[in-house]
Amino acid sequence: MKKQTIAKIAIAAGLLLGGGAIGYAASDGFQNLSAIRNNFDTVFATAKSQKESLDRLNDQLAQNDQAQQQLKDQIAELQKQVDGKNDDVENKQNELDQKQQELDQKQQEADQLQQQLDQSKSANEQLEQRVEELKHYTDEKVAELQ
Numbered sequence: 001m002k003k004q005t006i007a008k009i010a011i012a013a014g015l016l017l018g019g020g021a022i023g024y025a026a027s028d029g030f031q032n033l034s035a036i037r038n039n040f041d042t043v044f045a046t047a048k049s050q051k052e053s054l055d056r057l058n059d060q061l062a063q064n065d066q067a068q069q070q071l072k073d074q075i076a077e078l079q080k081q082v083d084g085k086n087d088d089v090e091n092k093q094n095e096l097d098q099k100q101q102e103l104d105q106k107q108q109e110a111d112q113l114q115q116q117l118d119q120s121k122s123a124n125e126q127l128e129q130r131v132e133e134l135k136h137y138t139d140e141k142v143a144e145l146q
Helices: 003-143
Strands: none
Touching: none
């Protein structure tokens, strides 16, 4: 009976110690679960904050890309306008060059006509001088005949 009593005491002691250990472990486990839960909540909140920050950055990046595209489109439009103005300037320059050639040609014609006029005046002066000489000669001969 002594063996049974000792066995019962040993079983009771084992149950008390084992139950206490299990209870302690369970209690400690719940504290660990609570700490894990708190850690999980912190990580989740951080991840959520980072995702929101990432979303904001993605939105900003998309807006930036859109703004860049608008600027590129504006630059392309301005370049077209500049090219158009360059074409206009080139066309006007060609017209100017053409008018200058016409002016140069007219000036050459005017110079030739002036030269012809000067030659005609010179020839006319020579002719008038010759007529004067002939008139003088005729007057002399008429005077001799009288």
